[in-house]
Amino acid sequence: MKVLSIQSAVAHGHVGNSAAVFPLQRIGAEVLPVYTVNFSNHTGYGAWRGPLISPEDVREVLLGIEERGVFPSIDVVLSGYQGGVGIGDVIVDAVNRVKAANPGAIYACDPVMGNAKSGCFVAPEIPDLLRDRVVPVADIITPNQFELGYLTGTEPSTLESTLVSADLAREMGPSTVLVTSVERPDRDPETIEMLVVDDAGAWIVRTPFLPFKANGSGDVTAALFTAHYRATGQASVALERTASSVFDLIELTYRSGERELQLVEAQESYAHPRPQFAAEQVR
Template structure:
C-alpha cells in the first residue's frame, strides 16, 4: 500500500545555525503538527543562544529557483515567510507568492530575539507595499507593528488600532501579538469586521527563542490542514504556549522553545 501524502507547507525564511528559530524552528513545528515542511532559504545566519553574529543573503536568483523548484513540482497547501533581509528578496518572494493559490502567513521579521537587525531598514517599505498585500495572515509583534505603521501599543486597548493599521497595508487578517504587554498575554486577530482575542498563561521561562517563527508556522500548518483562520490561530496558540512552557536552556543565553513538548508529555 502507498501512504497518502500529508498537507504540504513551505517556509521562506533565514537559517538559524543554533536551531532555535528561522527555517529550523519552522520545519520542527511543521513536523510536530503533522504536515510536510519544505524550505526556501533566503539568508544564512551565524546565530547562537547569545545573538546573531552575522547574516548573508542568498542571491535573488537562488531564492527564485528554490521557489520554482518546490512550487513547480510539489505544490503547497500553505506558505509561511520569515526573515527576507533585503528589498530585492522581499520583491522576489512577493512576486512569486502573488501567483500562488494557497494561504500565505507573513511573519514580518525585523529583529531577532536578542535585538539584532534581520531586515535592512530600506526593506521596510517593500514589505509594506509588496509583501503584506499578498498575505492571508500577518503576525507582527509590537515592535514590528511600530516599524510597519508607526502605531505604538501601550496597553491592550491599543491592539485593535494597531491591527487596523496593519490591515490598511493589505493583508486579509492581522494577528497582533501582545505578549510584551504587562499582565496576561493577549493576542488580537481581526479581518476588520470580526475580532478574536486569545489569552494564555504567562510562563516564567526566559527560554523563548523562536516563538514568533513557531507561531506563524503553526498557523500555516493548521491552515494547510483545513482550519479556517480563527481556528488555525487558536490551535497555533495552544501549541506555542506549550512549547514556551517547556523551553529549555541551551548555550549561555536564551534557549529555544520545545517543539517536541507534546511527544515528551506522552
C-alpha cells in the same frame, strides 16, 4: 496541507525554517523549505558563519519547484525574516505564481523587524519594503506589537489602540492579523497576550510570562497559527492551539537551562496541544 516556507536556516539552534519546519511536520503538514540564508547559528550570538543566499539563487530554487508541477498543490506560502531587499521581490513573485496555479492558496508573512526592547534589528530598508510591497499581498500577518505599530504608524498599547492598529493593518491588504507579544499597561505583569483579528471578530489569549528570550519562538508561532487557521478556518481555535504549544515549548526550554529552543523535546505539544488557554472574544 502543503506549505512552501521561504526562510532562513541555521545548523545550530532553531530559527527561521530550522524552527518552523519540524512543528509543521509534527502536525501533519508537508513542508517545502526554501532557504534564504544558511548560517552556522542565529545572529543573536554576535558571530556566525555561512552564506546569505542571493535572491537569484532563491528564485532558481523556487523555479525548480514550479517546474516539477508542485505549485498547484501548495496551500500556504510562509515567509519570515528577510535579510536583504531583493528577497522580498522574489517572495512576492512566488506568491503570485502559487496563487495563479492555486487560487485557494494563502500567503502568511511574519514581518520581522524588531521588538520593543531592542528596536529594529534588520537592515534600514527592510521595514519600508515589508510595509509597502510585501504586507499588502499577504492574507495573514503575524507582527509583534512593536512591528504592528511601525507598519501602521501608530503606537498600540491598550487593547483598544491595538485593535485600531490591527484594523489599519487589515486595510493594507491582509484579512487576518495575529499580534504577538501584546503587553497592555493594565495587564497582570505576570502574563503576556496574543491578539487575533479577522473578518469574524477579535480574540485575545493570555499566558504566563516567562523571563526568557527564546530566539525562534516567533517563527514557531507564525507557522503553527497559519497551519491551524488554514485547517480550521477559526481564528480562536488556531489562537488557542498555538498559544498552548508555544507556551509549553518555551516553558520546557526555560526549565532546561538551555539557550536554544528544545524544539524536538516539545514535539508532543505541537501534535497534541493541551486545552489550557481559552481565547476571549473582545469584538
